[in-house]
Amino acid sequence: MDETLAALESETARLLATVAVLDDPAAASGCDGWTRGHILTHLARNADGLAGLVRAAVDGSGETMYASAQARDADIEAGAGRAMPDLADDLRTSSARLAQALPRLAGLDAGLLVERTPGGPRFRAADLPTMRLREVLYHHADLRAGFDFEDFPPDLVATYLAREVTALAGLPDAPAVTLAPAGQEPIRVGPSGPTVAGSPAALLRWLARRDPAGVHALDGDVLPELPRGS
Incomplete structure (x- = not known):
């Protein structure tokens, strides 16, 4: 947990530095239908929700991350x-509250579960710092403000790429495809299919955001269409 919290502190600082120079909250983001304002508000409320889950896990408050999906x-x-100053201040203060809360999870029963919504999906409280780190990195890239998947720490690119591959393979309409990350062994999804090559970060961006920048199909094939939802 100490390593994850240190990485989260560093990446949150990088995110806040980016936000500090933004001036257009209505600009499009890397998430369909969301502006930068949506991204920043989501990150702030995500921080508040995770802080609530720390209280649920440590204090038995009974809180869920969100009251409902709606x-x-x-x-x-x-x-x-x-306005951007309000968005930036909200993100900064909510992130600081979460940073104070997360160390309270140290020594907690690793199997203790918390809920996203009442009666909804449950996950381990011990995983909350890891969940927040992924949110910060992905949505920092989604701001389209000079930070991208290539700027992720390489070890986390590998971790997230493996996660996205697993999620894709679990979809009923997943295409048969072989990923060829530069410098790494190929990764097959399903039966034999076209091979898609690129850097690990570019392949991660393609799987996570359906953005084909930096990837290409080999042997004259076209990129397979990825289903939504992975």
């Missing part, structure tokens, strides 16, 4: 239109 979406929509 409430989560409504909060993001309500906050997305704010």
Whole structure:
């Protein structure tokens, strides 16, 4: 956990430095239908939700991450239109509160589960720092402000690429494809299919955001269409 918290502190600082120079909250982001304002509001409310889960795990508060999926979406929509200074301040203060809360998870029963919404998906409280680190990195790239998947720490690129491959393989309409990350062994999804090559970061961006920049199909094949939802 100490290593994850240190990485989260570093990446949050990089995110806040990017946000400090942004001036257009209505600019498009890397998430379909979301502006930068949506991204920043989501990150702030995500921090608050995770802090609530720390209280649930440590104090037995009974809190869930969000009151409901609908409430989560409504909060993001309500906050997305704010001015950039307000968005930046919200993200900075909510991230600081979470940074104070997460170390309280040290020594907690590794199997203790918390809930995303009442009666909804459950996950391990011990995984909350890892979850937040992924949110910070992915959505920093989604701001389209000079930080991209290539700027992720290489070990996390490998971790997230493996996760995205597993998620893709679990979809019923997943295409048969072989990924060829530069400098690494090929990764097959399903039966034999076209080979898609690129840097590990470019392949991660393609799987995570359906963005084909930096990847290409070998042997004259075309890129397979990726289903939504992985």
